[in-house]
Amino acid sequence: MLDSLSQFGAAFGTFMSPGAIVTVLWATFLGIVIGALPGLTATMGVALMTTLTFTMPHTEAILVLVCIYVGAIYGGSRSAILLNIPGTPASACSTLDGFPLARQGLAGRAMGISTSGSWLGTLFGTLCVATLTPVLAELALTFQSFEFFWIAVFGIVIAGTLSGGDALKGYLAGFLGLWIATIGQEPHYNFQRFAFGYPDLAGGIGLLPALVGAFGVAEVLQAMRAPAAKAVANTVDSVIPRIGDVLQYWRTILRSGAIGTFIGILPGLGEDTAAWSSYAAARRASKEKEKYGKGSIEGLMSAETGESACVPGAIIPVLTLAVPGSAPAAALMAAMLIHDINPGPMLMIQTPEFFYQIVAMLVIADMSKLLFGLTLVRPLLWILLVPRERLMPIVFVLCTVGAFAITSRVFDIYVMLFFGLIGFVLRELKFPMAPMILGLVLGELLESNLTRALVLSDGSIAPFFTRPISGVLAAITIFSVVWSIPAAQNAIRGGMRGLLRRRATAG
Amino acid sequence: MPQTPSPPPSLMPHEEPLPPRYDLWTAAVFFCVGTAILWLCWQMPTYREQGEIYTAPGLVPALHGVIIIVLSLWLGFRAIGRGALHAPREAAAPREGYSNTRLFLAATLCLAFAVGLVGRLPFWLAAAIFVFAFATLFEWQPGLAPRERARRMAIAAVTGLATGGIVVLVFERVFLVRLP
Incomplete structure (x- = not known):
């Protein structure tokens, strides 16, 4: 216990130099700006900044990316409240009550609620990172190939089921991502799969160009297709959060924090699902349901707390299993790998100081976010008014640089364009993007562990179902797929009801 | 008290459903992709002579291909069940302000x-x-x-x-x- 505290102290000490504080401030501010601007998402921000931080020492680089991530998820609520357009997909839920509040002349109060909810949400999630990560990492150390195979399949299935769309389309997107991950040289015989003789394709599809395409280029195209946004207010009332709002809704804050963190831990779901789930739970439990959708303070608080608690939550599986909890966390994980940090069960053994540093980074980024949330209201309002006709080409230029810079391959620019097009079309067809990106991330984990497990069991699939943890993961995965079939869902519900009725009659 | 209409369970509250005909076409494209993957995997060497069949390069992508085919059939039959073959051949209504x-x-x-x-x-x-x-x-x-x-x-x-x-x-x- 004392050792852990001293490690936390040392980690905080790492970031107390003037240079580190300046880095935190500019990175968080940049993150808030990225989040606030419609068309720029947290995933794109983290992916692009991975390029910029390529030459930095790893601690400083990850600090920048964590600040961007935390800032961007919070920044999205600014445009949600003032423009009725979510700056990031995570903030879509905040438009429901944030924009009506702004129209009532309470834009400042709405931003204050957003700031306090977001700050407390991230703090709650960070506390969970500090307490749950060591426990989960310990558990993950007992996993073998069979379990890791199911973790990968479970990630795809759960992301497809819950990522806020059609579950079937989520599965398709996930398996498409898993297949794309197999393009290039395979690990056992260096055979070039699906390369058709092109050396660039034989090198495989890079995660960062794909992320920049799916979340950057696709956003540029969508933003240019959509109607232009107009701010609802040029001036705002006080943005200082009211203590009364926080105290009155403390149950909502705790509930949303827990839901947000839990959704974050589940692979690939992300902040938008966390916000909608927290909002739905708050509405169900609320005494003032009729205010929801018309400017409910509780509704806005729940959405903001949920999405911000999801940020640290999404980092937990990265640190313990090398499985990202959200799309921005996938970009963050890619950055860790680029900087020779190996996320996964061995992280707590090989580089335990990095875990404590991540916790410190999250706390410092959260404090910095609070500072900017309370002070920089007017500059953020001006930034929101930049016309997209001038902003989007700049975003595309940055996307091109971001895709190219990691490996200096022009091919990666074409990968970005391809994924931009695929991302745009699939989104128009209501396919969620998160499972596809998760598939791309988990492809290698799935393949290496499936082949290893089959070699170990000499081709028998029994251990995939008979080993205790493997069996549980298999059961949850299969149940999730079955549950997504409406007929099966109705049959299970009917069966449960019948069983309960029979027990009640018997009793 | 008037309630806001709840969206279909498979969609986020801010999303609008697509006509089923779109899903049928999407299913057809995915079916072709899955079949092509399977065919390409079939062409790959197995390296069986080196003693291990489970590390064959085409094994895992073929598994993905099979699952994509199964899922695309599921999507296609679901779209047909929702009236994709009988629905009027109109494009989805354009969204206001979108160009x-x-x-x-x-x-x-x-x-x-x-x-x-x-x-x-x-x-x-x-x-x-x-x-x-x-x-x-x-x-x-x-x-x-x-x-x-x-x-x-x-x-x-x-x-x-x-x-x-x-x-x-x-x-x-x-x-x-x-x-x-």
Whole structure:
């Protein structure tokens, strides 16, 4: 216990130099700006900044990316409240009550609620990172190939089921991502799969160009297709959060924090699902349901707390299993790998100081976010008014640089364009993007562990179902797929009801 | 108390459902993709002579291909069950304020920059031309006074040059990142 505290102290000490504080401030501010601007998402921000931080020492680089991530998820609520357009997909839920509040002349109060909810949400999630990560990492150390195979399949299935769309389309997107991950040289015989003789394709599809395409280029195209946004207010009332709002809704804050963190831990779901789930739970439990959708303070608080608690939550599986909890966390994980940090069960053994540093980074980024949330209201309002006709080409230029810079391959620019097009079309067809990106991330984990497990069991699939943890993961995965079939869902519900009725009659 | 209508369970509250015919076409495309994957995997060597069949290069992608085929059939039959074959052949209602012309113009400009300009011109110049062209074309209004048009074009030119200059300065000089 004392050792852990001293490690936390040392980690905080790492970031107390003037240079580190300046880095935190500019990175968080940049993150808030990225989040606030419609068309720029947290995933794109983290992916692009991975390029910029390529030459930095790893601690400083990850600090920048964590600040961007935390800032961007919070920044999205600014445009949600003032423009009725979510700056990031995570903030879509905040438009429901944030924009009506702004129209009532309470834009400042709405931003204050957003700031306090977001700050407390991230703090709650960070506390969970500090307490749950060591426990989960310990558990993950007992996993073998069979379990890791199911973790990968479970990630795809759960992301497809819950990522806020059609579950079937989520599965398709996930398996498409898993297949794309197999393009290039395979690990056992260096055979070039699906390369058709092109050396660039034989090198495989890079995660960062794909992320920049799916979340950057696709956003540029969508933003240019959509109607232009107009701010609802040029001036705002006080943005200082009211203590009364926080105290009155403390149950909502705790509930949303827990839901947000839990959704974050589940692979690939992300902040938008966390916000909608927290909002739905708050509405169900609320005494003032009729205010929801018309400017409910509780509704806005729940959405903001949920999405911000999801940020640290999404980092937990990265640190313990090398499985990202959200799309921005996938970009963050890619950055860790680029900087020779190996996320996964061995992280707590090989580089335990990095875990404590991540916790410190999250706390410092959260404090910095609070500072900017309370002070920089007017500059953020001006930034929101930049016309997209001038902003989007700049975003595309940055996307091109971001895709190219990691490996200096022009091919990666074409990968970005391809994924931009695929991302745009699939989104128009209501396919969620998160499972596809998760598939791309988990492809290698799935393949290496499936082949290893089959070699170990000499081709028998029994251990995939008979080993205790493997069996549980298999059961949850299969149940999730079955549950997504409406007929099966109705049959299970009917069966449960019948069983309960029979027990009640018997009793 | 009036309640807001709840969306179908498979969609987020802010999303609108697509006509089932779109899903049928999507299923057909995915079926073709899955079949192509399976066929390509079948062509791959198994390296059985080296003693291990479970490490064959085509095994895992073939598994993905089979699952994609099964899921696409599920999507296709579901779309048929929802009336994809009998639904009127109308396009989905266009959303208010959304413009396909703007979409195609943006896509064309982005493609021209990424494929036509990058690598052929110094990056700062390519970026400046792209940003200038993009802003000018999208801000073009037929009835605009020449003075206002010149002002907008000047702003676009300054934005373009600033973008090119700042990107080169920040990425190449400060953070030592290579540019295309």
